[in-house]
């Protein structure tokens with residue numbers, strides 16, 4: 001069984017709000033796919049109940065699923081999407097400039113995945129990857145690879161890193177204080193720590209409950225992230241809000257008392273953030289509406305005898321399908337780019353996964369909705385043939401060849417407005 005926490009993973013206090021905080025019914029682990037050749041490490045459903053710490057307001061899962069189950073065999077690959085590759089390339093350029101990196105500097109990427117981010121730093125840098133999954137085995141030889149969770153028991157490097165990155169990693173760390181203290185111990189005096197996580201207050205405003213999964217132990221706001229880092233003697237320097245994965249925030253930290261002056265007034269930003277964070281009841285209502293809209297649409301298509309497929313077999317999608325009760329009876333199949341998933345099925349909902357572009361339906365429901373503009377471009381032939389693309393979040397959209405420009409533009413605006 002997963003462990004149930006008694007104390008806040010951030011500040012250690014033992015007082016939580018949980019009565020009115022959002023919860024999903026127990027789910028299968030959303031990062032798995034099932035079928036011949038894909039061994040599923042567990043066939044159990046685990047709780048997905050959120051808590052909010054009454055002390056530091058850090059939103060987190062009540063239960064911790066064993067990280068060995070979550071991360072040793074991993075499906076998500078950063079390089080699979082152009083949007084993600086572009087995002088990581090810009091991040092590498094920005095971090096190089098902010099950290100004033102010079103040839104020979106050491107960069108440590110924690111949760112390096114398939115090495116996409118590190119690939120965008122020039123080869124003259126010394127690159128170190130922490131990656132516990134099978135991706136560690138295929139990283140290029142110029143990268144010093146630690147197939148470990150950070151921090152490992154013994155870290156001995158010939159020189160301190162001037163940049164540590166943790167992109168879409170930090171919200172999965174069981175002991176964030178231990179992580180920050182280790183990062184503090186190894187980072188160069190003038191180095192930077194860059195942490196990027198989902199921006200929970202903005203995702204709450206959208207109703208994006210499909211961000212909640214066993215892998216994400218934390219649902220950070222700018223306020224809760226900064227408070228946690230400050231408690232471990234890091235000082236925030238600057239922040240970027242991006243529409244990645246719906247809404248993300250990226251904060252650069254230096255060691256307390258470091259050489260840089262903060263570029264933004266963090267306390268003022270945090271006060272503003274509190275003002276626009278919706279109450280739990282509003283989020284719960286919005287999440288229910290999102291599920292109802294999609295389910296109603298699918299039932300209508302079923303009555304009409306029009307088969308619907310999914311676009312993308314993703315983690316977010318698996319959360320959504322399980323929460324909304326969408327199964328193989330309601331959708332025919334899921335089209336997917338990643339060939340490792342072809343021939344498999346979604347866990348718990350039994351939807352067969354086929355190669356992208358081979359589906360035969362005239363209606364497709366997008367699962368990784370945050371990639372909508374990229375997906376619409378890829379599906380232009382399908383739209384031209386009279387196909388329809390449906391997207392659940394942040395607002396229910398039905399996209400055809402007649403309205404795609406307007407719908408894609410309004411989607412971008414909605415995300416830009418939120419972030």
Ligand SMILES: [Zn+2]
Pocket residue numbers: 008009010011012013053054055056057058
């Ligand atoms: Zn706390």
